[in-house]
Amino acid sequence: MSSGDPEQAPQWADTVRGLAHRVLGPVVAESIRFVTRDGAGRGYEYEARDGALTVAATDGVSASVALHHYLRERCGLSVGWDTVLPLGLTTLTDSPPRRGSARVQDGYYFNFCTFSYTMPYWDWADWEREIDWMALHGITMPLAITGHEAVLHAAYSLLDLDDQTIRGFLGGPGYLPFQFMGCLDGFAGPLSASWIERHRELGARVLDRERAFGMTPILPAFTGHVPPEIAASSRAGRRDWQGFETWVLDPADPLYERLSAEITRAQIKFFGTDHRYAADPFIEMIPVDADPAFPGAVAAATLAGLRAADPDAVWVMQAWPFSYQRDFWTDDRVTAFLDAIPDDRMLIADLWAEYDPLWERFEQFSGKPWLWCALLNFGGRTDPVADLRGVPASVDTALAAPNPPTGLGLSMEATRNNPVFFELVADQIWNQVPDLDAWLDAFVTQRYGRGPAALRTAWHGLLDTVYDPRGRRIYPAQFNGILTAKPSYTRMAQARADVTQALWYEPAVLAQAWERLIEVAEHDRDLANGPLGHDLVEVGIAFMARVADRYYLDAVERSVSGGTPALPEIARFLRVFEDLDRMLAARPEYTFQHWESKALSWAADPADRDVLLDNARRIITVWGTTDSPLLDDYAGRHWSGLVGGYYRDRWELWARGLDRALATPGAASEADLQEQLRDRAEAFLREGPAPAPADLGDLATESRRLFTAYAAQPSDNDL
Incomplete structure (x- = not known):
């Protein structure tokens, strides 16, 4: 050697x-x-x-x-x-x-949202395990935002804002990444002083370990977003994101560049620097000034502030706005914006390249260095789904471009879901994947470390079903299944279209794959304690989600045709929630209690406890306020405590009012239902999830019970 x-x-x-x-x-x-x-x-x-x-x-x-x-x-x-x-x-x-x-210079990791939907309540043990995973998978450029609240507190203190005002502006700990992106402020808080200090220490420890491996972390930077107290005496514009009002400085205001520099200096003081800074001033908000030159002015002010504090600064920006609001971000506007920034001062993350590759639309971003990233997951949804066959060709095509990406990245909004997809993407940082079937066989063998050929057969069944969406858009705005959907009487008319859209494969093939996994778990229960247990839950969710869809469709169509609620079909539909909840409860990370307990681990006093509980419950359910539908159920999870409690209760309310909705269709019945759903949401925020089901067996036992009840007979597979 x-x-x-x-x-x-x-x-x-x-x-x-x-x-x-x-x-x-x-x-x-x-x-x-x-x-x-x-x-x-x-x-x-x-x-x-x-x-x-x-x-x-x-x-x-x-x-x-x-x-x-x-x-x-x-x-x-x-x-x-x-x-x-x-x-x-x-x-x-x-x-x-x-x-x-390595095939590329860097492996990029994370999305601002990941820090809300997966790791807001992580401690050092969680982070140490994650950084090890990053190193083993070739991640060299992770986004690192833990502790950034301490940076903002220090910078705004220089503008004579007091501690209480700043902590109120920062808002709740579970929502901090959205605050850092400039999407909201002062929501679901206030932030405690103990949280700020403890997370400054945790953030420094995370960065020390990442750098010790030789990684180049990316730190957050100023987006123009300021507290209303500063906006009132400055040149600032009002913005709206999902119903949240925020204020952003005009780039012509000298305070813009000053704040950008002060935040960067505080960042360097607390955490050091590797000269990479993430800022997304237009993340999901159209610029406050429609002048085509305005985005370029924002770019100039942002970069000037960064370079005033760090002459070697490089701005890292997500290309997401160019996809999310493409009506505004025309080719001319994007080109003008990119041309305003020197090529060596910007790195662009093509955030959803596996589905909407912007690099093709903008000719590899006008010569800027860029990253090919895979997003897939929105909000941390637990649905097992991905286009596995499309990924290798998409990566190879990008790497063959005249200006290829300098790195490949994982930009999911939450981790711990669909590991096969993210392992496949990460593997291509170092290895080409010319034969997906061969890659999958190796993945299965290595994932379990042992086990019969039945495991590989099962996974090829998954490849032919949930992991072959055939170009379908995987996005929360589309129908994601009845289990996590908010009940409505007005949506019943499209029930068949919704259910049909979610089923593009043969259910019998999925059922066979599920049973093979169960059989292996029954013969090797130790194996089910590791990755096999995770996979058992994901496949169980996949099958039961479609069962719930079918039973709901039966209940709706029989009720509508008969003019009165079809009580046996409704009872059968509601039973799905209870039965699935038992299986989910057998795997701790699929319980709401696990998420909530992690949040409470950061409570230093009773006031902290109230805020932490509210944040943990709110973001997974209503997201914002209970009277706003804009992000309701965006982060819907198939978790015990939600499925058999919160979600089932909502559908039971729907069932109770169905007779009135059928007898007198119209706005009154829908309005009454929505009011009851708001009350149920408020109760969940106060009281939390239902307790775990009693007398649970292990995961293999609960999986077999569920399979026998819903998939054992050939007719059960006719979803």
Whole structure:
């Protein structure tokens, strides 16, 4: 193996060795030696002899990738979000020399929203596990916003705002990422002083570890969004996002550049810098000035403020507005905006490139460096769905462009869902995937570490069903299924169209895949404690979501045709919620109680507890206020406590009023239902989820019970 000075341990060696200890345990990890590998770009070599593994790499992330590739290729084991660690290896398998090199310069990770929908309440143990996952999967450029509230507090203190005003402006802890993007302020708070200080410390610790691996974290930057107290004495415009009013400075106001610089200076003081700063001044809000030159003025002021504090600053911006509000962001407007910024001062994340690749529309962003990113997940929805077959070709096409992406990224709004999709994208940072079926076979073997061929057969059944949407748009604004939908009488007329749209595959194939997973779990219950358990739940959700759709359709059509509520069909429909809830309760991360307990772990006093509980309950249900429908159920999750409690209760209210709605169709019945639903939402915010079902079996038992009740007979599969 070629390498640098074999006597000189790399600077990153201790960090990667710590990862190896956590993944393999201390005994096996001590059999690994790390050395420096010379050469341009990111690369590695590994070789194993007589139970000892030598890894030569250009940097800490590449060394971590080498370790993961060795485990996958030679030991048949991978490390996922839900892998039980340490792995059960007792010795390291011999391996001839193997080399690898990255296909792109960087692996990007996260979305501002991820920090609200997945990790708002994480502690260091959660973050350490996540950073290990990042390193093993080739992530070199993570978005890092933990603790940014301390930066804003320090910067606004310089403008003579008092502590209470600033914390009120920052709002609730669960909504901070949306505050950082400039979407809202002062909502669901106030933020406690203890939260600010403890998260400043946590943010610094996260950054220290990421940098120790050799990662280049991206820190948040000023978007123009200011407190109303500052807007009142400045040149500022009012904006609206999903019913939330905010104020943004005019870029011609000198305060814009000053605040941009002060926030960056505070950022550097608290957290250091790697000269990458994320700011999205137009994220889902049309600019307050329609002048085509206005976005360029915002760009100039933003960049000037960044460079005043850090002359080497590079602005990282999500291209999402160009997709989300394409009526405003015409080709001419986007080109004018991009041309206002020097190419070496901006990096663009093409956020939804697996479905809506903007790089093709804007000719690789007029020469700017850019990232091909996969989004897939909106709001943290737990529906198992993705276009697996389309991803490799999409990545290869982008990399063959005249100005190819400098990196590939995962920009999901929440993690811990559809791991097969995100593993597939991350793998392509280092490896091309010419044969998806072969890749899937290897993924399944490595994910479980052992198990019969039935597991691979099951996964090919998933590939032919939920993971083959055939170009359909995967987006919350579309029908996502009755289980998490808000009841309505006016929507009943389109029930058949909704149900049909969600079913593009043969249900019997999905049922067969589900049963194969259950059979393996029944014979190897330890395996179900790890990734197999996660997959069992996801596939159970996939099947039961369509069962609920069908039963709802039966209840609606029989009630409408008979002119009176079809009580047996309605009872059968409501029973689905109760039965599914039991299965979900057997896996802790699929319980609302788990989410809520993580939130409460940050409560320093009773006042903190009230805000944390409200935030945890609110964002997963109504999102905003109970009288606003704009984001209601956006983050709908198939979680125990929601499915058998909150969601079922809403549909029971619908059923109780169905006779009146059928007898006297019109606005009155709908208005009455919506008022009752608001009352139920308010009760959930006060009281929280229903308790877990009693007398639960383990996940394999509960999965079999559910399968027997709903999928065991051929007629059950006629969804």
